[in-house]
Amino acid sequence: MNWLDTAEQKKFRIKVKDFLDNYIPNYYKNITPNRLAEGHTGGWQYDYKVGSNEAKEAALDWVTNLAKHKWVAPHWPIEYGGAGLSPMEQFILRSEFAWNNVPPVAGPGVNMLGPTIVLHGTEEQKKELLPDILSGEITWAQGYSEPGAGSDLASLTTRAIKDGDDYVVNGQKIWTSSAHKADWIFILVRTDNDAPKHRGISFIYTNIKQEGIEVRPIISGGWEHATNETFYQDVRVPIKQRIGDENRGWYVAMTLLDHERSNVSGMIEKKKTLDSLIKFLKIKNCRYVKSLSFSSYSRQVVDRYIECEVGFNFSLRIISMQDSGLIPNQEASTAKLYNSELTQKIDNTGMKVFGLYSNLWDPNDIRSPMHASFTQKYVHHISATIAGGTSEIQRNIIATRGLGLPRG
Numbered sequence: 234m235n236w237l238d239t240a241e242q243k244k245f246r247i248k249v250k251d252f253l254d255n256y257i258p259n260y261y262k263n264i265t266p267n268r269l270a271e272g273h274t275g276g277w278q279y280d281y282k283v284g285s286n287e288a289k290e291a292a293l294d295w296v297t298n299l300a301k302h303k304w305v306a307p308h309w310p311i312e313y314g315g316a317g318l319s320p321m322e323q324f325i326l327r328s329e330f331a332w333n334n335v336p337p338v339a340g341p342g343v344n345m346l347g348p349t350i351v352l353h354g355t356e357e358q359k360k361e362l363l364p365d366i367l368s369g370e371i372t373w374a375q376g377y378s379e380p381g382a383g384s385d386l387a388s389l390t391t392r393a394i395k396d397g398d399d400y401v402v403n404g405q406k407i408w409t410s411s412a413h414k415a416d417w418i419f420i421l422v423r424t425d426n427d428a429p430k431h432r433g434i435s436f437i438y439t440n441i442k443q444e445g446i447e448v449r450p451i452i453s454g455g456w457e458h459a460t461n462e463t464f465y466q467d468v469r470v471p472i473k474q475r476i477g478d479e480n481r482g483w484y485v486a487m488t489l490l491d492h493e494r495s496n497v498s499g500m501i502e503k504k505k506t507l508d509s510l511i512k513f514l515k516i517k518n519c520r521y522v523k524s525l526s527f528s529s530y531s532r533q534v535v536d537r538y539i540e541c542e543v544g545f546n547f548s549l550r551i552i553s554m555q556d557s558g559l560i561p562n563q564e565a566s567t568a569k570l571y572n573s574e575l576t577q578k579i580d581n582t583g584m585k586v587f588g589l590y591s592n593l594w595d596p597n598d599i600r601s602p603m604h605a606s607f608t609q610k611y612v613h614h615i616s617a618t619i620a621g622g623t624s625e626i627q628r629n630i631i632a633t634r635g636l637g638l639p640r641g
């Protein structure tokens with residue numbers, strides 16, 4: 234691990250900073266805690282597709298300028314419209330974006346489907362799908378999980394049966410993030426019931442608005458509509474909309490190009506959250522500062538600050554491995570586990586510092602400390618230790634692959 238930029242990396246960081254100095258739309262520059270609490274930076278896709286006129290304009294402006302540098306998909310190969318950046322360059326790019334409050338043009342299309350098509354798609358699929366992913370014109374949802382198949386994803390039962398040139402799909406997916414805003418969806422379906430479970434799955438994609446697909450909202454405990462159930466009843470999907478060979482979908486889905494896996498943006502967000510809490514508590518006559526006179530609370534703030542530094546180093550460890558051509562395995566699980574649990578600990582600390590005022594939910598209530606951002610995050614982040622692989626699964630990986638313990 235190297236804590237300092239090499240000469241080349243320094244040059245690249247300056248290039249990114251120059252770009253940000255010139256091209257950050259005012260909308261992103263002027264983000265206030267109030268707007269944050271109201272969810273106005275629910276990611277670039279949110280701004281572009283369903284944001285206010287101001288948000289849409291900023292998002293379009295941002296993607297246009299990013300596209301000029303090929304930084305919409307920094308990890309894709311140059312010949313497919315990406316920038317072909319090394320993992321460390323991607324780490325620098327994402328760090329600078331996060332410090333400056335600008336969202337990457339991410340989402341399952343750029344992060345997952347694009348790299349999958351590059352490696353397994355036909356020439357026709359590449360020509361048809363990649364440009365629309367890069368421009369953000371078509372947004373995608375990821376339909377993997379099912380009510381009976383989450384951690385044990387290979388148990389999925391949504392069926393696709395061949396009929397002429399089509400598959401006919403029947404089944405259900407769950408927790409499908411942003412399906413209500415997406416145009417298309419890629420799903421894993423069972424195409425062979427008799428094969429061992431990993432070997433009877435295929436990877437297909439379809440327009441989410443087509444007949445036979447129903448998207449039902451799941452409203453979270455924080456009244457947020459982020460995920461959905463999706464139902465498939467006799468949905469006809471042309472066979473040519475399968476990526477990779479039939480029954481090899483599991484291996485297609487596990488594809489990842491060399492994209493950075495450090496989640497450094499998440500760690501920087503945590504540092505910023507904590508910085509803003511400390512800044513707020515330093516405001517003269519801040520009424521909540523009294524709670525810091527309880528030494529256990531002030532110690533908690535300090536502990537969280539130190540934990541953020543540790544978390545940053547977990548991220549740096551992963552990226553250093555990737556940059557040296559190594560594949561992080563249990564190291565990625567350690568970082569996911571630590572980062573998601575730290576997210577919840579930071580929210581918890583804020584709630585304690587604000588005491589009974591933490592019960593206020595409305596960001597516009599003048600009595601809500603920091604526009605109720607800690608209260609809202611406390612509820613929203615309950616899913617942090619579930620989404621993307623639960624903490625128990627990460628612990629299993631660390632135990633077996635990292636510590637060499639026997640399977641229980």
Ligand SMILES: Cc1cc2nc3c(=O)[nH]c(=O)nc-3n(C[C@H](O)[C@H](O)[C@H](O)COP(=O)(O)OP(=O)(O)OC[C@H]3O[C@@H](n4cnc5c(N)ncnc54)[C@H](O)[C@@H]3O)c2cc1C
Pocket residue numbers: 374375376377378379380381382383384385407408409410411459460616619620621622623624625626629
């Ligand atoms: C906010 C959010 C967004 C999501 N977005 C998407 C999406 O866009 N697309 C998508 O396909 N999926 C998505 N998911 C689904 C996510 O991947 C699953 O929720 C996750 O993999 C866990 O699966 P599950 O919910 O079925 O829980 P289960 O796998 O049923 O687990 C239930 C409990 O049992 C524990 N458990 C399970 N197996 C083991 C084991 N072997 N050892 C020890 N403990 C175990 C788990 O840790 C958990 O506590 C999302 C989930 C959330 C919460």
